Amino acid sequence: MEHRQLGRSGLRVSRLALGTMTWGLDTDADQAAEQLSTFHDAGGTLVDTADVYQDGHAETILGELLTHHIPRDEIVLATTAAARRKPGPFGGGASRGSLLAALDDSLRRLQTDHIDLWQLHAWDPAVPLDETLAAIDTATTTGRVRYAGTANYAGWQLATAATHQRAHPTRTPLISTQHEYSLLDRTPEREVIPAATHHGLGLLAWAPLGRGVLTGKYRNSTPADSRGAGPLASYVEHHRTERAARIVHAVLTAAEGLGTPPAHVALAWVRDRPGVTAPVLGTRTTSQLKTALAAEDLTLPPAIRAALDDISAPTDTPPQP
Incomplete structure (x- = not known):
């Protein structure tokens, strides 16, 4: 698998990342082990998790696998600390104390002494930004x-945080940001991607398959064994719109013409967009993962890319400079 620099840094990562949002929910420990092995064998290195996934259970599963299954030093381990508020003295969202306590909990669950990429999961308006960033x-x-890095920051939030961290040589610069980005959701192009590019941050695109909708499996119905029929039904329903149906039709048409699965078309489009370092694959099964990984061999012809750009173009007007 091809590798890329993550932002303006010396860290190299695979241009497809493995996400773990379903681990401990739709994906059990044995299935997770199979997925990680498949991803590793394909040359993948970047594995992304979060302390909020199943209240830390996804991190626990990954920690066991990196201890007993796949060598830790062959994986770029990324996790996030959420700005969640909960009872107790260290439940203060993105406060310094809360974030550092969350980091120590993640290290314990992941059975490691360091995180390769630690990401702030969300902006917390109740905590001064300099305190949040001091935790980094x-x-x-x-x-x-x-x-x-950060995750789910708006463009102005990302630019503010990146500027703050580069304002003094003793601070740790941000190198990446995560955001939902696909043919069904191109909102990052308005402000997030320009801010990230200007400040030298790489974009990690989550839900690159439009939460599964771009595979075409929800076109006429909801398969009983799909994510849309389970606990994450509302997550999928978000993209089941008339506009999405038109885009899915275009993806299916392109896939048929190229003789490749629709997932390959959707992933190749995101992967090669300006500013993107890697799409994050949130597959539930090893079969889905293998299909997604095979997109590595596809580069979209310019005419097809242009057609997909046109059909998926955002309908709102971007702010004027």
Whole structure:
């Protein structure tokens, strides 16, 4: 698998990442082990998890696998700390104390002494930004974190945080941001991607298959064994719109013409968009993962890419500079 630099940094990652949102929910430990082996064997290195996935259970599963199944030093381990509020003195969202406590919990569950990429999961307006970012500096200077990024920040939030971290040489610069990005959701193009590009951050695109809708399996019905029929039904329903149906039809038409699965078309489109370092694959099964990984061999012809750009173009007007 091809590898890319993540933002303006020395960290190289596979241009497809393995996500773990379903681990411990739709994907049990044995299935997770099979997925990780498949991804590793394909040359993948970047594995992304989060402390909120099944209240940390996804991290626990991954930690066991990196201890007993796949060598830790062959994986670029990424996780996030959420700005969640809960009872107790360290339930204060993205406060310094809360974030560092969350980091220590993640390290324990992941059975490692460091995180390769630690990401702030969400902006917390109740906590001063310099306090939130100071947690990143502490985490890196103590060796618990190697690189830092954000997730789900708006464009102005991302630009503010990146500027703050580069304003002084003792601070840890941000190198990446995560955001939903697909043919069904191109909102990052308005402000997030321009901000990331300007500040030298790579984009990790989650839900690159439009939460599964771009595979075409929800075109006429909801398969009984799909994510749309389970606990994450509302997650999928978000993209089941008339506009999405038109885009899915275009993807299916392109896939038929190229003789390839629709997932390959959708993934190749995201993967090769300006500013994107890697789509994050949130597959439930090993079969789905193998299909997604095979997109590595596809480069969309310019005419097909242009047609997909046109049919999926955002309908809102971007802000004027």
